[in-house]
Amino acid sequence: MSTNSDSAIIDDAMNTTELTMFFLLNVTIVILSNKKRQEISRVIDALKYSEWLIVTLKRQNVSYTNSVKKGVLKLATVKYGVIIILCIVDCVNIPEDRVDLITYYFSWSFHFLFELVIFAYFLILRSQYDELNDFLLRQNFEITDHRTIQNLIGAYSLLRKISKLVKSISEVFILVKAIADTIVTSVAVFYSLRMYSVLPDNLLLSTTSNILYYALTAISNFTLAYVFHDLLEKDELFMDHINRVLNSPTAAVTNFKKNTLFAVDNFLNKLEFLVCGLFPLDCTYICWMITSVAGYVVYLVQLNKIT
Numbered sequence: 001m002s003t004n005s006d007s008a009i010i011d012d013a014m015n016t017t018e019l020t021m022f023f024l025l026n027v028t029i030v031i032l033s034n035k036k037r038q039e040i041s042r043v044i045d046a047l048k049y050s051e052w053l054i055v056t057l058k059r060q061n062v063s064y065t066n067s068v069k070k071g072v073l074k075l076a077t078v079k080y081g082v083i084i085i086l087c088i089v090d091c092v093n094i095p096e097d098r099v100d101l102i103t104y105y106f107s108w109s110f111h112f113l114f115e116l117v118i119f120a121y122f123l124i125l126r127s128q129y130d131e132l133n134d135f136l137l138r139q140n141f142e143i144t145d146h147r148t149i150q151n152l153i154g155a156y157s158l159l160r161k162i163s164k165l166v167k168s169i170s171e172v173f174i175l176v177k178a179i180a181d182t183i184v185t186s187v188a189v190f191y192s193l194r195m196y197s198v199l200p201d202n203l204l205l206s207t208t209s210n211i212l213y214y215a216l217t218a219i220s221n222f223t224l225a226y227v228f229h230d231l232l233e234k235d236e237l238f239m240d241h242i243n244r245v246l247n248s249p250t251a252a253v254t255n256f257k258k259n260t261l262f263a264v265d266n267f268l269n270k271l272e273f274l275v276c277g278l279f280p281l282d283c284t285y286i287c288w289m290i291t292s293v294a295g296y297v298v299y300l301v302q303l304n305k306i307t
Contacts, residue, residue: 015104017187021180021181022107022180023107024176025111025180026107029114039168043121043165043166046161047162049158050162053151053154057148058131064127064130067127068124071123072116075116076116079219080112111177115177118169118170119224121170122166122224125162125163125166126231128159129159129237130234132155132159132238133234133238136238142245152242156238156242160235163235163273171275174281178275186297187300193297225281225282228281229283232271232273
């Protein structure tokens with residue numbers, strides 16, 4: 001009797017925590033979509049203009065459209081695919097609660113769309129940096145046309161402004177998502193450990209479901225951090241390239257003071273993404289998530305032993 005009572009209490013606590021976090025995420029999405037709709041529209045227009053600048057520089061159409069579509073489609077397929085698999089498994093095992101389960105998994109996946117939009121923005125920005133770096137490599141860093149140099153500087157400055165605009169749109173969502181995922185994952189790990197001792201008969205099924213859940217959480221957070229970290233590297237690479245162009249003896253630099261100030265300003269103000277000023281969206285973010293989850297699981301296990 002105590003075993004069933006313990007499992008019911010753990011299950012209720014787990015569901016309450018998850019639904020609370022999903023509600024918080026979904027409310028954040030609704031508020032941000034309303035308050036940031038003008039900024040989202042500005043990002044789309046700015047990306048179109050930056051693409052036009054790149055096409056003007058290279059005198060050929062950009063080649064990254066299909067790769068961006070494939071990247072977003074792959075992430076969407078993995079995320080929604082795992083959700084559908086988990087929903088089917090639970091509906092088969094708990095047929096009497098199918099409506100509640102479908103509602104639960106729908107509320108879980110509601111915020112995916114906004115996350116995919118942010119992911120697409122980062123992919124486009126990274127691809128446009130690649131186009132600019134590729135253009136400079138093909139020119140062998142020797143550009144004799146003053147207008148071309150100014151277009152390069154203009155395109156690069158625009159990409160930096162877009163990156164900062166995307167940051168202002170997404171940083172609150174990323175912060176709330178990081179907190180929610182940390183809490184939910186910590187409780188889920190503790191839940192798994194307890195359920196193994198309470199209900200050992202469902203070990204294989206529980207293990208499979210948990211692995212899928214943890215994989216989904218990891219993909220959701222680490223992919224975004226990886227893409228932005230790669231974007232930062234592309235930005236630094238372009239800065240090195242444009243400095244080589246400006247310092248080249250063959251460069252047609254007619255406004256030396258202006259270009260020098262541009263180089264110094266971008267060197268001192270490197271592109272970064274501090275989520276609400278708390279932590280950077282790079283490998284540090286990944287390490288923070290892992291250590292936070294591990295720490296909270298230890299606390300929960302210790303508190304459980306005390307009680």
